[in-house]
Amino acid sequence: MKNKYKTFWILFMFLLTIMLSVMISIYWSARNYYRKDFLNILELRAQAIAHIHIDYLSDSVQKEASNSLFHEQDYIIKYTGWNDLKQQARLKGIDLRFLKKIYTHQTADFTKNEITYKGILYSPENSQDRYVVIAAAENIGFKNFFANVFQKILITIGIVFLASVICSYLISRSIYRPIARITSKVKDITSENLHLRLDEKNINDEIHELSRTFNQMLNRLEASFEIQNNFISNASHELRTPLTAIIGMSDVALTKKRTPEEYVETIKIILEEAEKLDQKTKALLFLAQTGFNGKIQENKICRVDEIVFESIETIRKIDKRYKVNVDLSLIPENPALLKVNANIQLLQLALFNIITNACKYSDYREVHCFIGSSNEYVSIIIKDEGIGIPEDELKFIYDPFFRASNTKTYDGFGIGLPLTRNIIKMHHGRINVTSVENKGTTVHIALPIASI
């Protein structure tokens, strides 16, 4: 059953139950009220009858008592003993248990064939005699009330039923209509038109929150589709460039006979290009290995600051113009807070990539590296004052072979950052890159502290 119908039925039953309960309770309280009122009247009648027939009171009481009730029957039985009472009961057709009840409780009532009986035990003043006085009549007031109200109750039940159906339908529709609208809109979005978005107004309710979440998911989906497309075009371009050079050079060399020096020159270029191709495929392979399997996992407990220093040492060996300033002003007092469980070679490679990028894209300006430790993570922050990354290209930085539009004059394949991210992910860490074009880039790497 659809949720829409479930909600409808739940609401309908709920409303119907409430309305019927209200009506039944009103009916019962009215019924009880009428009965109680009628019993009071019968009691007064019994007392009046006793005053007239036993005490022989004045005319005014007689006059008052002469207005009899509908189908009224009155009984006066003098108590002279149990055997006599039994006989009287049989003669007058009254239930003996009712008489006994009157005798024990002074007063009693019961109803039989729509006739209500009310009896009292009466003792005249200055006399030892006891009388059982019973007034019996039909409760015509209640009968009329029920006859009048029953029809109206039936009509009201019908109206209540209809009102419940309409209310439940409207409520369930108002709840599920926006969801149905979202569903139909989402169905329209396919891989061909991923740019479509759901309508989202700036209203803070669950439905708009859902639309916003869907849109955010679509943004991510669109970005990943774009990344995939970029990867294929970038990868084929990167792999084709050296191949084109190799084929071109070979073609040119074979068009006519060359001198041995020319052949050596051509083969050197071909070798150079083949090496580039080899480097690129190796980097791709490494990226695939770090990204997809967990086999390269020879983890050891090591100190992050040592790995940072070793990476910087390697960078300085490659190019002495690179300047890295390591800030240890917030390094924790407790060395245990600097220890991480890591694959040293991979972590060195990741830091090497980040620091090299920082040095390369800041034209040999000083790069700041900071190490600090919170209670759960060791933070390594690398900040440069280089060319930065254009804001709209930041989302593609982890895309293999992607290179920002302002990096054309710098060497590189676009493998370093995706590789670093894979390595950090393997170590259950976080990496965050923030950048402002022409101002610089900040990379924050957080690695979980090893529990020793």
Add this chain to the structure above:
Amino acid sequence: MQKILIPTDFQMSSLFMLKTILSEKRENEPLECTFVVGHYLSDSITSLLFYDPKRIVEQFMHPGFLEGLEIVLNKYSNKQIQIKYDVFTGLTHSSFKNFVRAKAFDCAYIIDNYEMKFSKSSGMDFSKFLLKQPSLLNIQKIALKSPSFEVGITGIFTS
């Protein structure tokens, strides 16, 4: 124990202030640093009924603040430091005076020529109350100029 009041916007500058304070203090001197954020309390009855300083502090706190705070505290783990948070909702000098007396602060640190950047519009810089009542507390002014510190903490704050 010395009780220090730090007016805060829960941004990087407050951590810089804490670091400066801790670097100045001796090891065996116990400290209680209270980050106090100024908050304009609305006139509605609900905000009075459901007034919860902890929730207000959480609303103002930058997501990177606690991580940055832990970094600073781990740097000075040999010192006896207790960190507290509080909210000041007063609008007058006398209410601030009462607040300072009730909390029994010994001194306050403020950053010289610094404009607070609150994450909510209801944030209030109550440093003016401090500066106008110099006899109330011993006020220390700190100049915000430490590029190396900024490198690290900014990295966390931009994450």
